[in-house]
Amino acid sequence: MRAAGMTAAAVRAALRRIAATTFVSLVLAFFALPMLWLASAPFDADPRINVSLPSFTLANFRVLMDDPYALRSLRNSAVLAAGTAAVVVVSAALAAYALSRVRLPGRDVLLYLLLLLSSIITGTAAMVPIFLLATQLHLVDSHLGVVLVLSGGLLPTAIFLLKDFTDATPASYEEAARVFGASPLQTLRHVVVPVIRPGLAMVGIWTVAQVWGDFLMPFLLLRDPDKAPASVIMYTFYTEGGQPDLALIGAFSLLYSVPVVAMYLLVSRRYGFRFHGGIKR
Amino acid sequence: MTGVELSALTKDYPGGVRAVDGLDLAVPDGAFFALLGPSGCGKTTLLRTVAGLETATSGTVRIGDRDVTRLPPGRRDVGMVFQDYALFPHMTVADNIAYPLRIKKAGKAERHAAAARVAASLGLADLLGRRPAELSGGQQQRVALARAMAARPKVFLLDEPLSNLDARLRLEARTFLKKLQHELGVTTLFVTHDQAEALAMADLIAVMEAGRIRQLGTPAEVFRRPANLFVASFIGSTPMNLVDARVVDGLVEAAGARLPSPVRVVGDEAGESLVYGVRPEYLDFSPVPVDGAFHGRVVVVENLGTSSLTTLETGGGVLVHVVVPEDAEPRPGDEGWAVPRPGRSLLYRGGELMTDDVAAAA
Numbered sequence: 220m221r222a223a224g225m226t227a228a229a230v231r232a233a234l235r236r237i238a239a240t241t242f243v244s245l246v247l248a249f250f251a252l253p254m255l256w257l258a259s260a261p262f263d264a265d266p267r268i269n270v271s272l273p274s275f276t277l278a279n280f281r282v283l284m285d286d287p288y289a290l291r292s293l294r295n296s297a298v299l300a301a302g303t304a305a306v307v308v309v310s311a312a313l314a315a316y317a318l319s320r321v322r323l324p325g326r327d328v329l330l331y332l333l334l335l336l337s338s339i340i341t342g343t344a345a346m347v348p349i350f351l352l353a354t355q356l357h358l359v360d361s362h363l364g365v366v367l368v369l370s371g372g373l374l375p376t377a378i379f380l381l382k383d384f385t386d387a388t389p390a391s392y393e394e395a396a397r398v399f400g401a402s403p404l405q406t407l408r409h410v411v412v413p414v415i416r417p418g419l420a421m422v423g424i425w426t427v428a429q430v431w432g433d434f435l436m437p438f439l440l441l442r443d444p445d446k447a448p449a450s451v452i453m454y455t456f457y458t459e460g461g462q463p464d465l466a467l468i469g470a471f472s473l474l475y476s477v478p479v480v481a482m483y484l485l486v487s488r489r490y491g492f493r494f495h496g497g498i499k500r
Numbered sequence: 501m502t503g504v505e506l507s508a509l510t511k512d513y514p515g516g517v518r519a520v521d522g523l524d525l526a527v528p529d530g531a532f533f534a535l536l537g538p539s540g541c542g543k544t545t546l547l548r549t550v551a552g553l554e555t556a557t558s559g560t561v562r563i564g565d566r567d568v569t570r571l572p573p574g575r576r577d578v579g580m581v582f583q584d585y586a587l588f589p590h591m592t593v594a595d596n597i598a599y600p601l602r603i604k605k606a607g608k609a610e611r612h613a614a615a616a617r618v619a620a621s622l623g624l625a626d627l628l629g630r631r632p633a634e635l636s637g638g639q640q641q642r643v644a645l646a647r648a649m650a651a652r653p654k655v656f657l658l659d660e661p662l663s664n665l666d667a668r669l670r671l672e673a674r675t676f677l678k679k680l681q682h683e684l685g686v687t688t689l690f691v692t693h694d695q696a697e698a699l700a701m702a703d704l705i706a707v708m709e710a711g712r713i714r715q716l717g718t719p720a721e722v723f724r725r726p727a728n729l730f731v732a733s734f735i736g737s738t739p740m741n742l743v744d745a746r747v748v749d750g751l752v753e754a755a756g757a758r759l760p761s762p763v764r765v766v767g768d769e770a771g772e773s774l775v776y777g778v779r780p781e782y783l784d785f786s787p788v789p790v791d792g793a794f795h796g797r798v799v800v801v802e803n804l805g806t807s808s809l810t811t812l813e814t815g816g817g818v819l820v821h822v823v824v825p826e827d828a829e830p831r832p833g834d835e836g837w838a839v840p841r842p843g844r845s846l847l848y849r850g851g852e853l854m855t856d857d858v859a860a861a862a
Contacts, residue, residue: 389584389586391582391583391584391586392586392588394553394573394582394586395580395582395586395587395588395647396588396599396603397552397553397572397573397574398551398552398553398573398574398578398579398580399574399579399599399600399603399647399651400573400574400575400600400603400604401574401603402574405603409588409599409602410588413588413590414588414589414590416590
C-alpha cells in the first residue's frame with residue numbers, strides 16, 4: 220500500500236517535471252525561431268517564412284553585392300551612428316560633469332523633464348514639426364540633420380546615464396589635480412575622462428545601437444536613397460511581383476546585425492571593467 | 501624662509517554658515533603644525549583655504565613672502581595629501597608620483613627619475629609599476645605623500661593623514677611622518693580631530709572651536725596649561741577633572757575638599773563661581789586620609805594597562821577621576837583620597853585660565 224503510494228508520488232513528480240520542461244522548451248523555441256531563420260535563410264536558395272534545412276548557397280550574398288544600395292546603406296548607417304555617438308558622448312560627458320559638480324537650483328527637475336521630453340522628440344508625435352523645422356534649416360536630405368535630431372533625442376538619457384558615473388567619482392581626484400596645478404581641461408583629460416571611461420564607452424555603444432536600429436528619422440529626413448541607412452533600405456527589398464524578397468532580406472539582415480554584435484563584444488572586452496582604488500573609503 | 505601667515509581670515513559658505521571666523525595665525529618656517537578640533541570646527545576648511553581649494557571670503561593668506569589669497573591652488577607651491585588619498589586609479593604609482601611634474605611640463609625621463617628618487621626615499625621603489633588598487637592602505641598613504649613631495653613644494657598640507665589607517669599602522673605612520681618632516685624641514689600643516697595624534701606629532705598645535713583658535717601652543721603647553729575650559733576638556737586621553745569651585749579663606753573649595761589655590765587669590769574672587777581643573781594623571785591616590793585631598797568612595801576601576809583609571813564619588817555626588825599605578829589599585833566600594841600634585845592644578849574663571857598676572861592685576 221505504502222509502496223504504491225510512493226510510486227504514485229514519484230510518477231506525479233516526474234509528470235510535473237515533464238510538463239514544466241515541455242513548456243519552457245516551447246517558449247524557448249518560439250523566441251529562438253527568428254534567430255534560426257536569420258541563421259538559415261541567408262544561405263537558402265529559396266527561403267520562406269519557415270525554418271528548414273537550407274539547400275546551401277551563397278548566391279544570396281552575390282545578389283546583395285550587386286544591389287547598388289545595399290552596401291552603401293551599411294556605410295551610411297555607420298556614418299550616422301558614428302556621428303551621433305560622437306556628438307552624444309562629447310556633449311553628454313560635458314553636461315553630466317557640469318551637472319554633477321555645479322550646484323544648480325532645480326537641477327533634478329530639469330533632468331527629469333528633459334528625460335520625459337526626449338521620448339517625444341524622436342517619437343512619432345513630433346514627426347511633422349521636426350520635418351518642417353529641418354526643411355526651414357535646409358537640413359532635409361543631409362546626414363547632419365539626422366545626426367542632430369537623433370542626438371537631441373538621445374542626449375537626455377545619455378546625460379542621465381553618465382551623471383551616475385560622474386556622481387560616483389569623488390571630487391578629491393579633481394582637487395588633487397588642481398592642487399598640483401592642472402587646468403580645468405587638463406583635469407578633465409588626465410583624470411575625469413579616464414576614470415569615467417567605462418561610462419563613456421557604455422553610452423557610446425548604446426547610442427550606436429539606437430541609431431543603427433532607428434527607422435523613422437532617417438526615413439523621414441532622407442529623400443535620396445543613396446543616403447539612406449540600412450534600416451531604411453531593407454524596407455525596399457521587394458521582388459518584381461511586389462512580394463518581400465526573402466532571400467535578399469535574410470542575407471541583408473545577417474550583414475546588418477553582425478556589426479552591432481561585433482561592437483558589443485569588442486568594446487566590452489576593451490572597456491568592460493572599471494578602474495577602482497586610490498580612494499580609501 | 502617659508503612660513504604661512506593668515507590674517508583676519510574669514511570663510512562663509514552660502515547659507516550663512518561661517519566656517520572660519522576672522523582668524524589670525526602665523527605658522528613659523530619648518531614647523532610641524534597641527535590644526536586640532538572637533539568635527540565641524542572649520543579646521544578642514546582652513547586647510548583647504550590655505551591650499552586654494554576654497555576662496556577666502558575676506559582676509560589674506562601669505563605663504564613665504566607672497567600674498568596668495570587670490571591665486572589658484574596650482575600656483576601656491578603647496579603639496580597636499582587628501583584624507584582619502586585621491587590617487588588616480590588609472591595611473592601607476594610612478595605616474596601618480598610624477599603627475600605634478602607632468603603638469604610642470606618636465607620631460608618623461610626627468611619625471612620618472614624624480615618619481616623613482618622620491619619613491620625610493622619612502623620605501624616604495626618596488627611598487628612603481630602597480631596601480632593604487634593593488635596597494636595596502638599604508639602604501640597608498642605613502643604614495644600620496646610621495647606625490648605631494650615630488651614637485652618640492654614650500655608647504656605640505658595633510659588632511660587627516662592618519663584617519664584611514666588601522667590602529668597599529670597609525671602608530672607606525674605617526675613616527676614615520678614625524679621623522680620625515682624633521683628630515684625634510686618643510687613647513688607642514690595637518691588637520692586632525694585626534695588630540696593624541698596632535699600631541700604626538702606636532703611642534704605647535706592650534707586648538708580650534710567654531711571657526712576660531714582657542715589656544716596656540718606647544719603640545720606641552722596645551723596639555724599642561726589649557727587656556728580655557730574648551731581646550732581643557734578636549735585635550736587628554738582621559739578627560740581632565742573640572743570641578744565647580746569657590747574661594748574660601750584663600751583656599752579653593754571644590755567637591756567638599758579644601759585645596760591650596762594654584763594661583764594667588766586676593767579675595768575679590770570670594771563667592772564667585774570658578775572651575776578647578778586637574779588631570780587624573782596629576783592626582784595621587786591614597787587609601788588613608790590626607791589633608792587637601794578629594795575624598796570619596798571608589799565606584800569604578802578601569803584598567804589602562806600599566807595603570808588604572810579610578811573613579812571616586814565624592815560626598816556631593818561629583819565624580820573625580822584618578823590614575824592609579826599598577827599594584828596599588830583600590831577595589832570598588834573602598835574609601836579613597838586624591839591629592840593634586842603641586843603646580844599641576846588649574847583654576848578657571850569665566851571659562852578662562854587664571855594666571856598670577858591676572859590675579860595680581862585684579
